[in-house]
Amino acid sequence: MTGFGKAETSTSNEKVVIEIRALNSKQLDMNLKLPQILKELEMPMRSLLTERLVRGKVELSASLEGGMDKKASINENLAKEYHQQLEHLSSELELKPGSTDILALVMKMPDVLQTEKGELGEELKEAIMHTAEEAVSRLIEFRQSEGASLDKDLRSHIHSISDLQEQISPHIDIRIDRIRERIQKNMEQQMEGNDYDPSRFEQEIIYYLEKYDVSEEMTRLQKHCEYFIETLDLEGSKGKKLGFIAQEIGREINTLGAKSYDSDMQKLVVRMKDDLEKIKEQTLNVL
Numbered sequence: 001m002t003g004f005g006k007a008e009t010s011t012s013n014e015k016v017v018i019e020i021r022a023l024n025s026k027q028l029d030m031n032l033k034l035p036q037i038l039k040e041l042e043m044p045m046r047s048l049l050t051e052r053l054v055r056g057k058v059e060l061s062a063s064l065e066g067g068m069d070k071k072a073s074i075n076e077n078l079a080k081e082y083h084q085q086l087e088h089l090s091s092e093l094e095l096k097p098g099s100t101d102i103l104a105l106v107m108k109m110p111d112v113l114q115t116e117k118g119e120l121g122e123e124l125k126e127a128i129m130h131t132a133e134e135a136v137s138r139l140i141e142f143r144q145s146e147g148a149s150l151d152k153d154l155r156s157h158i159h160s161i162s163d164l165q166e167q168i169s170p171h172i173d174i175r176i177d178r179i180r181e182r183i184q185k186n187m188e189q190q191m192e193g194n195d196y197d198p199s200r201f202e203q204e205i206i207y208y209l210e211k212y213d214v215s216e217e218m219t220r221l222q223k224h225c226e227y228f229i230e231t232l233d234l235e236g237s238k239g240k241k242l243g244f245i246a247q248e249i250g251r252e253i254n255t256l257g258a259k260s261y262d263s264d265m266q267k268l269v270v271r272m273k274d275d276l277e278k279i280k281e282q283t284l285n286v287l
Contacts, residue, residue, distance in 0.1 A: 005139030015065040025057040033061040221252040239286035
């Protein structure tokens with residue numbers, strides 16, 4: 001969702017410059033920095049951003065470089081009155097001539113320097129909104145360019161998780177054989193050479209087989225990875241959906257790790273978690 005867009009245009013007496021920056025955010029958070037004269041266009045600009053940018057922390061700044069919003073005038077009658085009163089006060093206080101810059105004091109007095117509020121003509125309004133739309137379009141182009149790279153990276157990590165899952169499969173049967181050997185050895189040690197009940201041994205094996213069975217987790221993990229790729233292929237907004245799928249993938253990976261009881265499996269699970277963390281970070285950049 002990060003991006004930057006800038007556009008400018010000129011009319012007969014004004015130059016309009018609009019810049020838009022966007023950062024990651026779960027919803028649309030807008031901050032518009034407009035000169036006072038453009039405040040009447042704030043709502044149309046907000047509507048434009050809401051319609052086209054969906055979500056993100058968006059900052060729009062606009063400026064007029066023709067000076068329309070900076071016109072000022074001096075209230076001469078009021079300035080003269082202040083000047084007369086200050087000269088009279090200076091005389092009453094017997095201040096030395098030139099010891100006080102009376103004109104500087106006058107210019108600081110209330111309402112002497114007045115800023116005139118200009119008015120936006122229809123031509124300028126249309127130019128400003130057109131410039132805003134162009135800036136938004138350029139930001140979207142920036143996002144799309146970034147999105148192509150992001151899509152490639154997400155696919156790489158999700159395929160990596162699928163590949164690691166395939167590498168886990170051979171360890172599942174090997175792990176069961178190791179568990180069987182370990183249980184049998186423990187029982188022999190406890191029986192101190194005496195015969196043990198084979199049926200009891202099989203009951204223990206069945207218990208551990210059920211406890212360590214990961215077939216359901218493996219199936220769900222595969223389905224989640226396939227669904228993640230299918231969602232990437234969809235048009236439109238899909239960032240939140242990808243985030244939810246990544247959460248489900250994380251649950252299955254965590255359960256695999258908890259049930260592994262095998263160092264080789266755990267190493268593969270750690271690598272899967274590393275890929276998943278990168279996916280979670282990057283889905284925050286997806287609309």
